[in-house]
Amino acid sequence: MSYGVREYTRVREIKGPLLIVEGVSNVAYDEIVEVELASGEKRRGRVLDVQRGVAVVQVFEGTTGITTTGTKVRFLGRPLEIPVSEDMLGRIFNGLGEPIDNGPPIVAEDERDVNGAPLNPSERAYPEDFIQTGVSAIDGMNTLVRGQKLPIFSGSGLPHNVLAAQIARQATVRGEEEEFAVVFAAIGIKYDDFIFFKKFFEETGALNRVAMFVNLADEPAMIRLVTPRAALTLAEYLAYERDMHVLVILTDMTNYAEALREISAAREEVPGRQGYPGYLYSDLASIYERAGRVKGKNGSITQMPILTMPNDDITHPIPDLTGYITEGQIVLSRELYNRGIYPPINVLMSLSRLMKEGIGPGKTREDHADVSNQLYAAYSRGVELRSLAAVVGEESLSPVDRKYLEFADLFEKKFLRQGERENRTIEQTLDIAWDILSILPEEELTNIKEKHIKKYHPKYRGA
Amino acid sequence: MAVKGRIVRISGPLVVAEGMQDAQMYEMVMVGEDKLIGEITRIRGDKAFIQVYESTTGLKPGEPVEGTGAPLSVWLGPGIIGNIYDGVQRPLPLIAQTIAEKAPHRKMFIERGIHVDSIPRHKKWHFKPGINGSKPEIGGKVEAGDVIGTVPETSLIEHRVMIPPGIRGRLKWIAEEGEYTIEDTIAVVEQDGKEVEVKMAHRWPVRIPRPYKAKLEPSLPLVTGVRIIDTFFPMAKGGTGAVPGGFGTGKTVTLHSLAQWSDARVVVYIGCGERGNEMTEVLERFPEYKDPWTGKPLMERTILIANTSNMPVAAREASIYVGVTLAEYYRDMGYDVLLVADSTSRWAEALREIAGRLEEMPAEEGYPSYLASRLAEFYERAGRVEALGSPDRHGSVTIVGAVSPPGGDFTEPVTSHTKRFIRVFWALDTKLAYSRHYPAINWILSYSAYVDLVSDWWHKNVDPRWREYRDQAMEILMREDELQDIVRLVGTESLDEKDKLILEAARMLKDGFLKQNAFDPIDAFATPEKQFKLLQLFIDFYRKALELVEHGIPVAKIREAVGRLYVDMVKAKFEIPNDKLEEIEQLKAKALKVLEELETRTG
Ligand SMILES: Nc1ncnc2c1ncn2[C@@H]1O[C@H](COP(=O)(O)OP(=O)(O)OP(=O)(O)O)[C@@H](O)[C@H]1O
Ligand SMILES: Nc1ncnc2c1ncn2[C@@H]1O[C@H](COP(=O)(O)OP(=O)(O)OP(=O)(O)O)[C@@H](O)[C@H]1O
Ligand SMILES: [Mg+2]
């Protein structure tokens, strides 16, 4: 799509991040725009609505300082594109995909529309390769597979960065040498958080297989709408044309959604829940669905978006709509965190929908599914009894119920809790699970097939 | 003849064109130089408001808009089954193939402006005139709905070629048995002195329900193999149901189970605004999985429609109508069709988005005021009917829609309006899902209006005591729910022995009957016989245990005596397959014997 550059100067109105430009012709929907201020400063924008003669332009860097006279608006005749190339690994870009690390210019292998295009479901390949993250609560009970989109639902101050970094460092597909290429999108995060990741990549010597797209908290909010898309555009190129396995970390999607709300309010759209636009679901989906595998290609895109739940509320529209799109979620708990448990993963609220395809004989172990089901059943019973015991007293629980209380404690202390650098194999994870399950009477293990009990239960294994 | 206008405005999926004075409401139009597919949703003066089913990026005012003279329609004929379509009946594999021809590296993406045939135009089908050995008579009267021949569409579905709606007259000619394409004439009908050529395919506008002779009351259960559904909250063939639930509670798994196991003849699966991988999963698995009723690959009875969450929003609105029209077409042949739509909330949101762009007055939570009537119209297209024409045929469309309430709150508009138009409500519960009690169908909040209707079938085909057992199990579960309120305050120890037994029995029912792992090869599908045998196992055990309790034997003693047998009872669902039901009998005999021994020992 290209129809040459056209320049206009009649800015009729400025409101919020929007410019209303008159007297235009031949302007296309979603076309990219360059705005030149009277001072000579240049900004970028995008056409959001076009009627004959009038275009509504969203200015990424904001409208501060723009005047209705003396401003030149150039329509560039193409949608927002970024260059893509393998050489972008190891480099740092701004939120629009322009290098900011003083490195050499990018020699583009191609230019790509950041909006991408929907993957054809009949061309997808179902994700099923087990990724060992070394984190028991994930590998054992919420298994991640290659090509999955699995977000971390966190709260402010919780250690989601540490966990994401641990996963990025430890993630491997067993039996394969190849390491993940990482595409990292910082969306309106604080400088400290950015430095945390940058240092982490440097320390692990991973910098040359990481591309970072950075929009910090003090940078223009409208750019946040582009940042994850620019990152995913590169990821798609690397995965589907360069056969790489790409891990995409997007943080923080809450900032993204807030930028979307801001633009929607400026356009005076009918607001949906809590002021977020009614199309927040589709808009988020256009980002999250850019994960997966496709037929006949070796590469894949595994997505790990991070978001902070406002007030730790999982029913807030941002986590809620995210959960409706992603293939599960890892939920962090303030309560566990306050009790000093790392990683503070609330396994009951967490879920991996693609787990069933990634586990079992030949992938992890034959007893994995049963063990995971049993851990869930027993831990949820234990947690329930814990709140009952708080009311009626532990003494009035039956002996079996007291075993469940003990189990819940052991689960948190031995299975859940681990070091920030502790990398457990899946066998270690499952063995810890059996150790703690074995404190329950055997007839409580109703989720596990007899043959697995006979083979893996410590009682029989020792013999 | 068709109208030709020009674009004056583009805003997301909405395009406004002028010069459209002769356009019809709901007419399908081609938008822009790339001929994107759109549909007119409002006309004001010479302006038409068009929802565009493809991405509008790059469209410009001034580009042409061309009418097609017809409303959005689907192609009906052999070649539909086994296909996967987008929201406007374009086969997705053909879209990929078309893109591969010009840009192989972009093959995995959907681009716009691609026009492909909905059903194969050049494929030869084996047409055989007549049905069940009787051939239509030359010179005889024929009318819409008459079956004039058959085509083996898949190994499971005999496609019944019907006289399309609107045709009525004398049969002048019919093709010999042989190989024909959908473009070949297979019959000629003389209507009002004119000759009308009949082909194997015709078009039908998706927003108009297909006609039938009479609507009938559903009477047969749709057997799904899911215990809590068939036994407690049954669906009927021709019935309507909804599966509401917060994210991750099991809507999709439930719909997949229905599509996979239920005894429908044809399944239409609409992925409406949901995940791409969920469609891929069906596409990869269904050709391998066997239909439990026939042993044939499931794909041979399945039609998929995919407008995933990242595909254009306007086509989401259309996908529901496309799906239900295909379902009605197979119903008209006399088949029992199951349509599942995941998720109707995304469809409602598409309505809301388009309404918002049209600047219509919003009603509750921004939804247009016609949300309820649209939902009603959709579910109204379900039903068991007597089809038009001869021979006499009964067919049905069963509709089950997933509902995705924001925050899992069932009081929101889509859930609450849907409740008015459906008769089975499978309420998924976040708390059950968190504790991995699957299917997370809450037995207190769910209901089915078909229990009475399907009782007869159970009594004739499974066991005359079905209803009695079912109702008693339900009572135990309800009573347990009340008791839990007390337990939460004072614990279990202060309950009397009978109530403690209720807790035990409910726990057995929950662990051994209600919980069902959709991914376990043995557990996933339970025949009605297995369902009843398991139910009997737990209820007969409870009845006997109750006798003991009434004789003063404490529940703790019973538990102790039963010991490890409890585990065997609870695991029977996944240890004992459908074809070894005598093992459940043996287990029951063992358990009852233990109780009797305990009785004699203490009595
Ligand atoms: N099986 C099909 N699936 C989808 N679209 C079809 C199919 N058959 C025809 N069409 C499209 O529908 C439109 C109308 O079909 P129709 O058969 O009337 O036209 P045609 O075949 O192009 O012309 P003619 O009938 O004069 O040969 C055409 O644009 C055609 O491409
Ligand atoms: N009957 C079942 N047996 C085993 N697991 C189940 C069952 N039902 C649900 N699950 C588990 O719950 C997960 C989520 O289920 P599902 O994807 O159907 O949720 P959903 O309600 O469709 O969510 P969303 O609204 O986000 O699409 C599944 O991936 C599976 O792990
Ligand atoms: Mg033709």
Ligand SMILES: [Mg+2]
């Ligand atoms: Mg779902």
